[in-house]
Amino acid sequence: MSQTPPLDGGAFTAPSLVVRNLVKAYTPGIPVLKALNLTFDSRGLTAIIGPSGTGKSTFIRCINRLVEPTSGEILFKGQNLARLRGRALRHARRRIGMVFQEYNLVERLTVLENLLCGRLGYVPAWRAWLRRYPPADIAAAFALLEQVGLDSLAVQRADALSGGQRQRVGIARAMMQEPDLLLADEPTSSLDPKTSVEIMTLMADLGRRRGIPIIVNIHNVALAARFADRVIGLCRGEVVFDGPPRALSDEMLKSIYGGQDWLTASFQQT
Amino acid sequence: MKSIPSTAYPFRxxxxxxxxxxxxxxxxxxxxxxxxxxxxxxxxxxxxxxxxLGRMWPPEFTRWQLLVEDLVESLQIAVLASAIGVTLSLPLGMLAARNLMPAWVTWPVRGLIVLCRSFHPVITAILFVKAIGFGAAAGIAALVLFSIGFIAKLFAEAIEEISLKPVEAIRATGASFPNVVIFAVMPQVFGRFLNFSTYQIEVNLRNSTMVGIVGAGGIGGTLFAAFQRFDYDFVAAILLSIIALIMVGEALTDRVRTLFQ
Structure with a gap:
């Protein structure tokens, strides 16, 4: 598996996603996210690292509003996502792809049908029910299946696939949306190390080809350093590190995760 | 750690x-x-x-035309009541599912479902005979209510047990609520819905032979009349035909189930 070189172009492009004073408190008074301020370029892969329960998933779900932010702004394509409702919110979501830790496929549908789920924001219910998708969508699905290497499994049911194959379907489903932003919530945490690298490579490649920014929550610091153009360290709902992966020192990791015993155990071996 | 006393009987x-x-x-x-x-x-x-029992033997099948006519009517009551009942139960079950709908929707719908389930079909059949007159229409209406009471509740429970992961994923694509239901909810519950529905057809088949006792159509009326006239040989013929009807019905629903699995 070849290592993909980090992309350096981010510095000169306009920001595509701006987060201002984002607060989320599941219980009033106990914020999980404490006034986050972040700006994301319109290209490149950003990895968000940090201990479990620190608000990484909450942050990423606030962007596409699977979680309701308590306050703050999320500016994307000239809209404040935090304020959108109903149809406007659905239309904004169509432009944001998402990849999940446990793939979140519809198990009883075929691989092809799962890919076409990415078009559900555009296809009216009766057409979707009768599987009358526009021919262009079906052609796009087959093209993507080939890109992710699953073209032979198009009519297999999703529950017959392995973890790595399922995550490929998950990524292809997100790409079916022709997104302007790709979010990934721990996309490799349920996979073995080799498959994890393959999945990250695939995601980074597809993102680069479309020229869109990718935001990935990830536990594995080595993977983050290998694939990210930028790493953000979250700790207790606050940004404690923001910079290129080469600036991630052991000291920095200690302050993000606390303690140091794990460093010798996991990070140095990779 | 508590120590275990050696003399104590270990089962309380x-x-x-x-x-x-x-x-x-x-x-x-x-x-x-x-x-x-x-x-x-x-x-x-x-x-x-x-x-x-002696007077029941031999069963008297000379009036078989009446028997067939009544059996067909019972069958029609069962099939129509199941079809209408299941069709109405689908949206009601969806509206009663607490993981899809807000409380102000689920509570009234759940109330309606409980109401449908609280009476035995014979009691609702009596009410409908009084309201819309003798005949199969009253029987169908009674069994529709009975079916809703059970099937809508089972549907709602099946929907409440689904995994929300695909729901989350489909919502994230910007899909409308109907599309979320069609793609994230229905595939997870369709098999169970089918099982509930075929089971309800079997139950309705049994019940449709009974609502006739109160004048709501089907073979039950003839059975009751034969009892009252002490035509026990004809009673035996009716009972045997009902057994045959139920057995054929169960064989058919079994076939439907295997067909869709």
């Missing part, structure tokens, strides 16, 4: 449970005595029973 005796069982036994004996429910009555009734 529950005195409240023992008292409860004893009370249940005592009450059963009391109820049997107060209702004159004893072996003596059965022994004295045996002779009567034998006489009754």
């Amino acid at each position: 005796a529950s005195w409240p449970a023992r008292i409860g069982w004893a009370a249940l036994l005592l009450y059963t004996l009391y109820a049997m005595a107060s209702l004159d429910f004893n072996l003596g009555r059965f022994i004295s009734g045996f002779g009567n029973g034998a006489l009754f």
Whole structure:
């Protein structure tokens, strides 16, 4: 598996996603996210690292509003996502792809049908029910299946696939949306190390080809350093590190995760 | 850590449970005595029973045309009531599912479902006979309500047990609520819906032979009339035909189930 070189172009492009004073408190008074301020370029892969329960998933779900932010702004394509409702919110979501830790496929549908789920924001219910998708969508699905290497499994049911194959379907489903932003919530945490690298490579490649920014929550610091153009360290709902992966020192990791015993155990071996 | 005393019996005796069982036994004996429910009555009734069975044999099938006509009507009541009942139960079950709908929707719908389930179909059949007159229409209406009471509740429970992961993923694509239901909810529950529905057809088939007793159509009316005229040989013929109808019905629903699995 070849290592993909980090992309350096981010510095000169306009920001595509701006987060201002984002607060989320599941219980009033106990914020999980404490006034986050972040700006994301319109290209490149950003990895968000940090201990479990620190608000990484909450942050990423606030962007596409699977979680309701308590306050703050999320500016994307000239809209404040935090304020959108109903149809406007659905239309904004169509432009944001998402990849999940446990793939979140519809198990009883075929691989092809799962890919076409990415078009559900555009296809009216009766057409979707009768599987009358526009021919262009079906052609796009087959093209993507080939890109992710699953073209032979198009009519297999999703529950017959392995973890790595399922995550490929998950990524292809997100790409079916022709997104302007790709979010990934721990996309490799349920996979073995080799498959994890393959999945990250695939995601980074597809993102680069479309020229869109990718935001990935990830536990594995080595993977983050290998694939990210930028790493953000979250700790207790606050940004404690923001910079290129080469600036991630052991000291920095200690302050993000606390303690140091794990460093010798996991990070140095990779 | 607590130490375990070596002399103690390791299984704890529950005195409240023992008292409860004893009370249940005592009450059963009391109820049997107060209702004159004893072996003596059965022994004295045996002779009567034998006489009754004797008059049932041989079953009298000369009026088979009437039998077939009634059986067909019962079958139609069952099929129509199941079709309408299941169709109405789908949206009702969806509206009653607490993981899809807000509380102000689920509570009234759940109330309606409980109302449908609270009466035996014979009671609703009586109400409908009074309201819309004798005949199959009353039977169908009664069994539709009965079907909603059970199927809508089972549908709602099946929907409440789904995994929300695909729902989250489909919502994230910007899909509308109907599309989320069609793609994230229905695939997870369709198999169980089918099972509930075929089971309800079997139940309705049995019930459709009974609502006729109160004048709501089907073979039950003929059965009741034959009992009252002491035509026990005809009663035997009717009972045998009902058994045949139920057996054919179960064989058919079994086929449907295997077809869709």
